[in-house]
Structure formats: C-alpha cells, structure tokens
Amino acid sequence: MVENEIKTLDKGVIRSLERVVGREAVLWRPEELIAFEYDGTIDRARPQAVVFPTNAEHVAEVVRIALDAGLPVTPRGAGTGLSGGAVAALGGVVVALTRMKRIIEVDSENRLAVVEPGVVNLELSKAVASYNLYYAPDPSSQRVCTLGGNVAENAGGPHCLAYGVTTNHVLGLEVVTPEGEIVWLGGRARETPGYDLRGVFVGSEGTLGIVTKIVLRLLRRPEATRTLLAIFDEVDQASAAVSSIIGRGVVPAALEMMDAEVIRAVEPALHVGYPLDAGAVLLIEVDGLRETIAEQASAVREVCDAEGAREVREAEEDAEREQLWAGRKGAIGALGRLAPNYYVLDGVVPRTKLPAVLREVYAIGERYGFPIANVLHAGDGNLHPNVLFDERKPGETARVLQAGAEIMRACVDAGGSITGEHGVGYEKRSFLKWIFSDADIAAMAKVKAAFGSSELYNPCKLFPTGKGCGEVSQAQVDRVMKQAGPDAYI
Numbered sequence: 001m002v003e004n005e006i007k008t009l010d011k012g013v014i015r016s017l018e019r020v021v022g023r024e025a026v027l028w029r030p031e032e033l034i035a036f037e038y039d040g041t042i043d044r045a046r047p048q049a050v051v052f053p054t055n056a057e058h059v060a061e062v063v064r065i066a067l068d069a070g071l072p073v074t075p076r077g078a079g080t081g082l083s084g085g086a087v088a089a090l091g092g093v094v095v096a097l098t099r100m101k102r103i104i105e106v107d108s109e110n111r112l113a114v115v116e117p118g119v120v121n122l123e124l125s126k127a128v129a130s131y132n133l134y135y136a137p138d139p140s141s142q143r144v145c146t147l148g149g150n151v152a153e154n155a156g157g158p159h160c161l162a163y164g165v166t167t168n169h170v171l172g173l174e175v176v177t178p179e180g181e182i183v184w185l186g187g188r189a190r191e192t193p194g195y196d197l198r199g200v201f202v203g204s205e206g207t208l209g210i211v212t213k214i215v216l217r218l219l220r221r222p223e224a225t226r227t228l229l230a231i232f233d234e235v236d237q238a239s240a241a242v243s244s245i246i247g248r249g250v251v252p253a254a255l256e257m258m259d260a261e262v263i264r265a266v267e268p269a270l271h272v273g274y275p276l277d278a279g280a281v282l283l284i285e286v287d288g289l290r291e292t293i294a295e296q297a298s299a300v301r302e303v304c305d306a307e308g309a310r311e312v313r314e315a316e317e318d319a320e321r322e323q324l325w326a327g328r329k330g331a332i333g334a335l336g337r338l339a340p341n342y343y344v345l346d347g348v349v350p351r352t353k354l355p356a357v358l359r360e361v362y363a364i365g366e367r368y369g370f371p372i373a374n375v376l377h378a379g380d381g382n383l384h385p386n387v388l389f390d391e392r393k394p395g396e397t398a399r400v401l402q403a404g405a406e407i408m409r410a411c412v413d414a415g416g417s418i419t420g421e422h423g424v425g426y427e428k429r430s431f432l433k434w435i436f437s438d439a440d441i442a443a444m445a446k447v448k449a450a451f452g453s454s455e456l457y458n459p460c461k462l463f464p465t466g467k468g469c470g471e472v473s474q475a476q477v478d479r480v481m482k483q484a485g486p487d488a489y490i
Contacts, residue, residue: 007091009048013069017051017093020061025052025099036094039079039086040141042343042397043426047074047088052099056174056182056212059095063210064180066093072456073178075206077117077149080141082344083425085153085205089460090468095210097148103127104213111218112171112188117148117211124216133218136163139421140329148211154203156421158254158328159285161379163219165421167202174213175201178453188215200447205423206458208451222287225253226297227315229324230282230304231275235259235374238280239354241307242378245284246351248303250296254285255379256328259358262373262386265334272327273313282378283328331375332386338371339388343400346422347411351381360410361385368403382420383411409434424462432464 009028017026027033027050037044048071053059066073072092079086088094101118108131113124121142125134138157139145145155151173156165163169172186186198201208232238238257245255258266258281263274274281282304286296301312315321335342349357358374365372365387373386385407389396408418408431418424418431432441441463448463460469 007048009071010069013065013071014049016065017049017062020065021051021053021058025054026050036076036079036088036096039076039081039084040344041082041084041425041427042341042391042400043084043087043089045087045089046091047094048091050076050094050096052096054099056176059097059176059210059212060180060182062093062095063176063178067178067180067454067456070456072459074458075148075152075210077146077152078120078141078144080139080145081149081153081425082346082422083153083205083419083427085423085425085458085461086149087426089426092456097210097212098146100148100212101146106131106218107188108133108218110188111220113216113218115147115214115216117146117151117214119147121145121147121150128218129221131218132221134221135169135216136160136219137166137169140332142329147214147216151202151211151214152204152206153421153423156377156382158256158283158325158377160421161255161377162251162253167199169217170198170202170214171217172215173198173201173211175209175211177209177451178457182212186215190217203423205425205462207448207453207462209453222253224290224293225285225287225321226293227321227324228282228284228297228300228304229273229313229315230284230300230309231278231311231313232281232307232309233279234308235280235358236355237308238282239358239378241282241304241309242354243351244303244307245300246379248299250286250299250303252284252296252300252379253287254283255377256283257281257374257376257378258283258328258331259374261338261371261388262331262335262375265337265373266327266331269334269337270327270330272323274327275311283324328375332384335373335386335388338373340390340392341388342373343387343389343404344422345383345385345387345404345407346419347383347385347408347416348420349381349383349411349414349416351379353414353416354378354381354383357383357410357414357416361407364403364406364410368399370400370403377420380420381416405431426460429460429462429464429469432462 037046072090074088076086076096098118100116105114139155267274286293371388389400412434
C-alpha cells in the first residue's frame with residue numbers, strides 16, 4: 001500500500017501555478033489535499049498541490065511548471081478508478097480535469113461528439129438522446145466517472161460484451177505530452193494512415209500524456225431491448241449458462257452475474273427483485289431488431305433452463321428494466337452494508353474456466369478468513385471479486401492484499417489476465433511480469449520514452465519498477481533497462 005510524507009510546496013511554484021489557472025484553482029494546504037489522497041481502491045498518497053485547469057493551454061503550462069521544478073505530475077478525473085491510477089504516489093502536482101466539462105460539438109449526421117475530459121460518462125448519452133444516439137461504454141460508475149478517465153483506463157462496462165470497450169469508440173484525442181506540447185492523435189475519421197498512436201494512448205493510464213479533448217463515436221439506439229433475470233441455486237450453474245449462451249451463437253448486449261453475497265447486499269438496500277435465497281443471478285440483455293431479439297431471448301431462456309435455472313424473468317416495462325440494472329450498477333456500493341471496507345479486484349479468464357476459477361476465489365477467501373462477493377461481466381470472463389474486510393483491524397489490509405494477489409495469480413494460471421478494465425495502475429504493477437516477458441516490458445518502455453515521458457509523469461503506475469516506487473527483482477530491472485536502452489524510462 002503506497003504511503004508518502006507530505007512536504008509543503010515551494011511558494012514560488014504555487015504562485016506560478018496560480019498565475020496560470022487562478023488562485024481559486026490551486027489547492028496546496030494540507031487540509032485541502034486530504035480528499036485527493038484516494039481513488040476508488042485502498043492505496044493512498046497525498047499530493048503537494050491540486051490544480052484545476054479549464055483548457056489545454058492551462059494543462060500544458062502546468063505540466064511545464066511542475067516538471068521544471070522537478071515535481072511529479074499525476075492526471076486525475078473523478079477519482080473513481082480502481083487501481084490507484086490517480087493516486088499521487090510520489091507527491092507532486094495533481095492535474096484535476098473535472099472543470100473541463102464541455103460537450104463541444106455533437107455531429108449527429110456523422111454520429112460523433114467532441115468533448116472535454118471532465119464530461120461525466122452518462123451525461124454524454126443524455127445530451128445526445130434527442131438525436132436517438134448514445135455512447136456505448138457504460139462503466140458501473142458511469143453516473144460519476146469522467147470520459148477522460150475512461151480513456152486513460154480503457155474502461156469497459158456491462159454492455160461492452162457486444163459493443164466493445166472505450167478504445168473501440170475513440171476516434172481522436174487532443175493530448176498534452178509529458179513535455180508540455182499540445183498534439184492531436186487520430187481525428188474525426190474511423191481510420192487514419194500511419195501508426196495508431198490514438199490506440200496506443202487509450203489505456204496508457206496517464207503515463208503518456210493528459211487528454212484534453214476527445215472525439216467519440218456515437219451509436220443509434222437499438223429498435224428494441226429485452227432484459228432477462230435468470231435465477232440459479234448454484235454459482236456453477238450460472239457460470240455454465242454463460243458459456244452455453246455464447247456457444248449457442250447468441251452474443252447478448254450484456255451478460256452479468258452476481259453471487260449470493262452481492263445479492264445479500266443489494267436487495268435489502270435497493271429492493272430490485274433479486275431473490276435473497278438464490279446462489280447467483282444472471283442479468284442478460286439483448287437488443288437490436290425486434291424480430292432478431294425475440295429469437296435471441298427465446299434461445300437464452302432455453303439455455304438457462306437447460307443449465308438448471310429455477311426461474312427466468314423478463315422485464316415487462318422500462319421501469320422494471322431500469323430497476324434490474326440499478327441493482328447491478330449499485331452492487332459494489334451496496335457492499336458497504338456488509339463490511340466497512342472492500343477490495344475490488346479485476347481479473348479476466350476464459351469463459352469456460354469461470355466455474356473452476358470462482359471455486360478457487362471462494363477457497364482463497366476461506367483460507368484468509370474473508371468473505372468474497374463476486375460480481376462479473378461474465379460474458380467476457382471479467383471477474384470482480386470484492387474482498388470484504390475492516391482496515392481498522394491490525395494486519396487486515398496486508399492480508400487482503402495477499403489474498404488479492406493469489407486471486408490474480410489464479411486468473412493468470414487459468415490463461416487469463418490481471419485486468420479487464422480497471423487498469424494496472426499502482427495496485428497491480430508488480431503482477432505485470434506474470435503476463436509479459438522482459439522483452440515485452442522493454443518494448444513498452446521504449447514507447448513511453450518515445451512520448452517523452454519520464455519518471456516524474458504519473459510515477460509508479462503500470463510498470464513494475466521506478467525510482468522511489470519500490471522494487472521487484474533488481475536482476476530483472478537491470479535486464480529490462482539494458483534491453484530498453486539508455487533513453488527509456490520505466
């Protein structure tokens with residue numbers, strides 16, 4: 001768990017930042033900075049200043065001032081990230097983009113929007129609803145998370161099974177480089193010639209630059225939508241149904257799973273209709289042409305019945321559909337009813353491995369003495385085990401991190417990955433070597449160097465090493481740096 005000692009920022013640097021963005025847009029007093037120690041995970045570290053720019057020129061000038069003073073720079077959106085990506089691990093200046101919240105343009109004919117990074121995800125879909133359009137990626141935090149943060153983490157969401165994650169919907173980006181230059185990557189067209197620097201940037205977790213404008217692809221709202229809730233007595237039954245639905249040739253818009261522990265938290269809080277005695281539920285949504293989704297909904301019912309569902313319900317009205325989704329979107333927040341703290345994990349496994357991996361997840365929880373509540377983007381094998389604990393008890397946080405590492409290792413051993421949508425961030429950087437070779441990491445280090453990034457630019461994120469960030473194996477560090485070359489930074 002990252003911690004740092006706060007040192008008061010030099011007054012000259014504070015004055016320089018205030019001259020750029022205004023006095024009211026710079027926080028530097030210790031009591032003002034407490035709220036910026038956190039993102040959505042359990043890591044914490046306090047910055048020395050937080051700056052609220054309102055345009056790209058502000059961002060560029062702030063970056064130059066900070067780096068000239070030898071201060072780390074950490075970009076931040078709404079602070080809802082779940083891997084420590086917005087935590088100022090080495091102090092320095094946090095560039096908070098929440099005041100850059102304009103929807104600059106909606107081009108309904110070309111189905112695109114140009115937005116600033118502080119626009120809240122859900123607000124874009126609301127803004128374009130009158131054109132019968134919407135923005136597809138929908139993280140569970142979409143009511144509060146920002147589009148700039150979504151770009152940084154390549155965020156997903158329940159409906160990304162059919163429609164893809166953030167990178168599939170980003171056409172172009174205006175970014176401030178680590179050297180304080182303003183450049184465009186991509187544009188308004190689906191494809192551009194040359195290297196796909198836009199694609200490299202999306203998901204780079206704030207290590208390659210700070211996004212200041214985004215061109216996003218919009219979709220037509222589907223003609224019809226049907227939402228089903230399949231209720232199972234056992235998690236294994238629900239897991240088997242997930243693979244069988246996809247195997248049947250049906251790719252739902254969303255295919256979500258919640259286990260008994262999640263149901264126990266959600267239902268008393270939100271009263272959405274999840275049976276308290278169920279072992280697991282699947283929330284399944286199909287959309288498209290009315291004739292097509294009627295066939296798909298019928299196939300989903302048949303599969304769930306065959307896999308042992310005791311009941312399959314269908315939302316009859318929009319209000320009922322929204323109620324079912326309110327339970328899913330509010331699931332993680334509702335866990336506060338069960339424990340003072342929860343550690344949200346993010347692993348990916350092949351769909352066919354879900355039953356075995358979930359059994360191992362529960363076994364790990366039993367070994368460490370922690371309840372684990374599982375909520376999954378089950379259709380694409382993306383697990384979110386939530387380890388419930390109490391950080392006030394001595395040693396519990398350390399044990400939770402150990403349990404989390406074992407869960408991540410189980411995902412990798414099953415042929416999966418250490419993240420599906422939350423990113424690597426600070427939290428999982430030491431796990432990167434489980435899925436990438438030294439040569440892989442060296443190549444990524446060269447990409448970082450090519451963007452002009454240094455150890456001061458969102459330090460201690462994504463890569464397993466870095467000055468002041470703790471060490472992995474020194475022998476591995478030496479090998480990787482030798483391969484990367486003298487101009488590369490990790």
